[in-house]
Amino acid sequence: MEGKLATNTDDKKTTTGEGGGQFKKRDASWPMVLFYVHLNILGFYGIYVLFTSTSLLTIIFTAVLTLLGILGETVGVHRLWAHRTFKANAPLRVFLMICQTLAGQGTIYSRVQAHRLHHAKFRTDEDPYYSNQNFLYAHVRGNLFKYSPQQEELLQKLEMWDIEADSVVMFQKRFYVLLYIVLNVLLPVNTPFQYFGETILGAMFVGFWLRSLIVVNVGNLVNSAHFVWGIHKDFKPSDSNSIFIITKSFWPQFHYLLPNDYQSGEFGDYSQGIGSAMIRVFAALDLATDLRTISSVAVRKGLTQALDTDRPIVECIEEQVKLEENELPANHFLNRNKFM
Numbered sequence: 026m027e028g029k030l031a032t033n034t035d036d037k038k039t040t041t042g043e044g045g046g047q048f049k050k051r052d053a054s055w056p057m058v059l060f061y062v063h064l065n066i067l068g069f070y071g072i073y074v075l076f077t078s079t080s081l082l083t084i085i086f087t088a089v090l091t092l093l094g095i096l097g098e099t100v101g102v103h104r105l106w107a108h109r110t111f112k113a114n115a116p117l118r119v120f121l122m123i124c125q126t127l128a129g130q131g132t133i134y135s136r137v138q139a140h141r142l143h144h145a146k147f148r149t150d151e152d153p154y155y156s157n158q159n160f161l162y163a164h165v166r167g168n169l170f171k172y173s174p175q176q177e178e179l180l181q182k183l184e185m186w187d188i189e190a191d192s193v194v195m196f197q198k199r200f201y202v203l204l205y206i207v208l209n210v211l212l213p214v215n216t217p218f219q220y221f222g223e224t225i226l227g228a229m230f231v232g233f234w235l236r237s238l239i240v241v242n243v244g245n246l247v248n249s250a251h252f253v254w255g256i257h258k259d260f261k262p263s264d265s266n267s268i269f270i271i272t273k274s275f276w277p278q279f280h281y282l283l284p285n286d287y288q289s290g291e292f293g294d295y296s297q298g299i300g301s302a303m304i305r306v307f308a309a310l311d312l313a314t315d316l317r318t319i320s321s322v323a324v325r326k327g328l329t330q331a332l333d334t335d336r337p338i339v340e341c342i343e344e345q346v347k348l349e350e351n352e353l354p355a356n357h358f359l360n361r362n363k364f365m
């Protein structure tokens with residue numbers, strides 16, 4: 026069925042080529058369906074095991090790995106690799122790659138590709154996570170389908186040269202199965218079992234399944250959180266400039282229009298979240314540089330210009346950001362009250 030462009034007698038789907046129903050149709054990915062079924066049943070059983078027979082050491086160890094996995098998805102995949110909101114040196118990229126492998130959600134390459142398509146085709150049929158549907162679609166169902174032939178074509182056209190030039194990302198892509206087994210299975214399961222005297226039950230259900238349940242759900246919020254913290258899906262950002270109102274408080278709409286700000290959090294926050302704080306810590310340690318952000322002043326000036334000139338909002342704000350870049354000191358992240 027996949028790859029065929031035509032020949033369905035169903036009136037709705039009898040179409041050929043670009044724009045056709047069959048061309049856009051997504052088949053179920055049965056390995057993913059099976060994984061999600063296991064994830065939810067065994068992960069929830071892990072909560073019972075957690076409270077009844079898991080040692081404190083295993084809980085602490087698993088909690089640390091859980092947080093690192095989330096860091097790999099949010100700061101790594103989303104802010105560093107998908108949107109290039111800052112630059113990271115090799116040791117930091119290796120650290121974030123290891124963290125991202127701990128998330129067990131596929132390679133950095135595939136996650137970046139999917140997220141870039143999500144942004145490029147936001148609120149259209151081609152968006153792998155949205156499709157003008159609801160939170161559950163973006164959060165769960167979108168992950169259970171293969172790409173449609175149309176989406177496959179779009180993925181090939183996406184700009185990925187920066188990712189392909191990143192040796193750390195390409196190393197992970199090449200050795201992902203091995204890295205997954207070592208970092209996402211053996212490390213979290215074998216360590217408590219062999220070194221903490223944990224039961225195989227606790228090691229398996231808490232160390233792997235419960236941890237995976239948490240990380241996968243938090244990781245999926247990167248693509249679905251706009252339903253929770255954003256403006257209602259029928260609201261058109263161009264309806265009103267008021268969505269920005271200087272404070273950038275309607276986070277998802279801000280992120281989907283201007284995704285290159287390192288302070289745009291994944292969970293409805295702006296600048297206050299742990300991801301933003303970690304990027305500032307990395308920058309203070311000289312592991313991260315060139316943190317890109319958009320000040321309220323630039324947003325305000327850009328909006329005024331858009332109103333005066335009738336030009337697109339994003340274009341006007343980005344123009345202001347460019348002008349501002351020369352004025353912002355390199356260490357602006359250390360004194361945000363003064364420069365934001």
Ligand SMILES: [Zn+2]
Nearest residue numbers: 103140144284
């Ligand atoms: Zn994004």
